Amino acid sequence: MLSCREITKLVSESLDHPLPLSKRVSVWMHLSMCRLCSAFRRDQVVLKERISDEVEHASNEEMPEGVKLSAAAKQRIAKAIDSQA
Amino acid sequence: MEQSELTEADQSRDPSAWVDAYGDALFRYALSRLRNPESAEEVVQQTFLAGLQHQHQFSGAGSQQGWLMGILKRKIIDFVRQRNRSAQSESQTDALDTRDPLDSFFDRSGKWKQNVRETLLEPLDSVDRQEFWPVFQACLKSLPERQSNVFMLREMEDLETGEICKELEISASNLWVLLHRARLRLANCIKLRWLQEKA
Numbered sequence: 303m304l305s306c307r308e309i310t311k312l313v314s315e316s317l318d319h320p321l322p323l324s325k326r327v328s329v330w331m332h333l334s335m336c337r338l339c340s341a342f343r344r345d346q347v348v349l350k351e352r353i354s355d356e357v358e359h360a361s362n363e364e365m366p367e368g369v370k371l372s373a374a375a376k377q378r379i380a381k382a383i384d385s386q387a
Numbered sequence: 388m389e390q391s392e393l394t395e396a397d398q399s400r401d402p403s404a405w406v407d408a409y410g411d412a413l414f415r416y417a418l419s420r421l422r423n424p425e426s427a428e429e430v431v432q433q434t435f436l437a438g439l440q441h442q443h444q445f446s447g448a449g450s451q452q453g454w455l456m457g458i459l460k461r462k463i464i465d466f467v468r469q470r471n472r473s474a475q476s477e478s479q480t481d482a483l484d485t486r487d488p489l490d491s492f493f494d495r496s497g498k499w500k501q502n503v504r505e506t507l508l509e510p511l512d513s514v515d516r517q518e519f520w521p522v523f524q525a526c527l528k529s530l531p532e533r534q535s536n537v538f539m540l541r542e543m544e545d546l547e548t549g550e551i552c553k554e555l556e557i558s559a560s561n562l563w564v565l566l567h568r569a570r571l572r573l574a575n576c577i578k579l580r581w582l583q584e585k586a
Contacts, residue, residue: 305497314567345511345574371414
């Protein structure tokens with residue numbers, strides 16, 4: 303029997319690529335009995351979804367509107383562009 | 388109204404107007420990925436300079452901002468690769484300290500530690516949607532450099548794990564370890580902060 307420590311590692315991997323069948327079965331059996339590891343998996347699915355929602359729907363607005371390049375940085379960058387233009 | 392939009396579009400073909408037209412949008416994007424204003428400014432500057440150099444390649448199809456954004460994404464990966472390298476050599480000094488960060492979650496027999504169970508059972512989904520993003524950003528920032536870099540490339544930039552290994556020159560098993568640590572800690576951190584703020 304794999305421990306919670308080992309199972310969560312497999313759960314994490316399964317979020318990125320399909321596991322081989324034998325591992326998938328171990329994970330499935332463990333999760334069906336362990337509410338702690340199930341909670342871990344549930345949260346990781348939510349985390350993934352929330353991040354991708356945010357990234358897709360608000361491509362440039364993940365940072366508040368108020369976040370801007372400072373005037374000094376703008377000047378410096380404009381200067382760098384001018385010197386190369 | 389239409390006229391001013393036209394002028395704006397015309398101006399945006401002129402590199403000297405780029406900073407005013409796109410600087411803030413690119414900066415916000417870079418900051419959310421790199422978590423540090425100086426680094427974000429640096430990649431924005433690199434993006435504009437690369438854009439200037441390759442201006443002739445911009446076909447005019449699609450927006451200028453979208454084109455610059457494509458360059459920015461590339462520059463962010465390059466920046467992370469460099470930063471990861473220096474983080475790697477730093478961490479070699481504490482490689483002797485072999486304490487696995489997972490030890491704070493699991494006991495010796497591999498079971499969840501008692502003191503993390505309560506937070507674990509609190510659903511992440513109960514965190515308010517509006518408050519999720521700032522809390523997530525703060526937690527991502529609190530992770531060790533290599534963990535946050537890998538997590539950002541995977542979940543925010545949506546790179547495949549194979550690409551991340553190639554870009555950052557790390558092994559697949561190393562990547563899995565970093566990603567897993569980041570995930571465990573992020574979920575825990577987000578919930579803890581959220582519960583604290585709510586209290």
